[in-house]
Amino acid sequence: MTPDAGPMEFERMLRMALAPVDPPESLQTRVETTLQELTDAAVDELEGWELSAMRDPRNWVRPAAAAVVGASAGTALVVLRVRQQQRRRAAQSRNPLDLAQRTLRAAAGEARKLARRD
Amino acid sequence: MDKPDKARLDAAFTELYKAHLRDVYSYAYYRVGNHHDAEDLTEQTFLQAYRHFERAQAESDGRPLRPWLIRIAHNLAANLYRDRSRRPQTPLDDTTMLSAMHTTEDLVEGRDELARIIAGIQKLPDERRDALIMRFALGMDNREIARAMGKTDGATKVLLHRAIKQLEGIVTPA
Numbered sequence: 001m002t003p004d005a006g007p008m009e010f011e012r013m014l015r016m017a018l019a020p021v022d023p024p025e026s027l028q029t030r031v032e033t034t035l036q037e038l039t040d041a042a043v044d045e046l047e048g049w050e051l052s053a054m055r056d057p058r059n060w061v062r063p064a065a066a067a068v069v070g071a072s073a074g075t076a077l078v079v080l081r082v083r084q085q086q087r088r089r090a091a092q093s094r095n096p097l098d099l100a101q102r103t104l105r106a107a108a109g110e111a112r113k114l115a116r117r118d
Numbered sequence: 119m120d121k122p123d124k125a126r127l128d129a130a131f132t133e134l135y136k137a138h139l140r141d142v143y144s145y146a147y148y149r150v151g152n153h154h155d156a157e158d159l160t161e162q163t164f165l166q167a168y169r170h171f172e173r174a175q176a177e178s179d180g181r182p183l184r185p186w187l188i189r190i191a192h193n194l195a196a197n198l199y200r201d202r203s204r205r206p207q208t209p210l211d212d213t214t215m216l217s218a219m220h221t222t223e224d225l226v227e228g229r230d231e232l233a234r235i236i237a238g239i240q241k242l243p244d245e246r247r248d249a250l251i252m253r254f255a256l257g258m259d260n261r262e263i264a265r266a267m268g269k270t271d272g273a274t275k276v277l278l279h280r281a282i283k284q285l286e287g288i289v290t291p292a
Contacts, residue, residue, distance in 0.1 A: 007282070010282070010286055010289075011254070011282070013231050013232065013235055014235060014250065014254045014282070014285070015254045016232060017231075017232045017235040017236050017239070017254075018148060018239070018250065018251060018254040018255035019255070020140055020141075020144045020255055020256070021140075021143060021144045021147045021148075021156075021255075022140060022143075023139055023140060023143035023157075023160065024153070024157070026157075027143065027157045027160060027161070028139065030157070030161060031135070031139070031160065031161050031164050032135075034161065034165065035131075035135070035164065035165075035168060038165075038168065039128055
């Protein structure tokens, strides 16, 4: 670039140097798959919330998580996190009631974490 | 929220994603300097945006959400560097990258100048470099950049002016 090139010329070169970059197709597939999984997870949890299932403490984990945060976008994250930790809680719990209580506490805790970050 | 509301929200988010995937990726690429980190940063940006979309939409008052999206990417990129305590891994003046990003016509016209400008951009302070990426790679106006960077319109105008002047000083031979 010559010293006498005007500001318009410099900005034109700058625009050329910083040309937009198309994302690779693999990234589009990756992002769309992840978002779809999150959306599906949230919908599944809410559709599966049936009163009959609520009588069985083993089924409390998903609706409890969904109920705590409602059907917002955060639901999927709460459900996924609570579900990821379910095996560890099962190993620690003394009986089904203890497990259900731990699960409910975990769901509420995750929802509070999300609420604080929002 | 009932199901139709959730469906409407998801549809609106899909539109936002389709409209701005290229913007977010371009910003991420010029910000972090390599495709691998740019892909991760883009994915994280949209996941974060999805989590907060309902509130952002409610608070946007009809204004475009692109500055909000770019602000998420901007903050995540800052965290990435804080966590790794390093600068971009791959220099953007690499020949392969130049070829990938520009048409033959561009390159014939001023390959050396483009290479100098790209190298010069990497030498700018983060804030100035980001403002230039937003203006010239994404075509954002002062108001959009101000919203993305959390500044006033006036401060953004000054920031852009100084960024261009500093870059000119780096690129133009004395």
